[in-house]
Amino acid sequence: MARNRYAAKPPLYGMALIFCAIAVVAITAYLHAGWWSVLGYGLAAVTAVAGFALVFRDLS
Structure with a gap:
């Protein structure tokens, strides 16, 4: 299975x-x-919310 080479970028x-x-x-x-x-x-505020969503989206 191929790994996503952009997985660490978000x-x-x-x-x-x-x-x-x-x-x-x-x-x-x-x-x-x-x-x-x-x-x-x-x-x-909108930019910060989008940034936080990208930073913390992989936490379960």
Whole structure:
């Protein structure tokens, strides 16, 4: 049976998404863009949730 050569990649992609979410929050907090900040924080939240799902999806 062939092994999946990409089996170890989703946790790495998940951590990359989490770091991107942290960067989005940092940039949004720095800019103080008013109502656009809500959009930035929402985007960061969705990105972080997707990252956590990829990081921890193999735990049973």
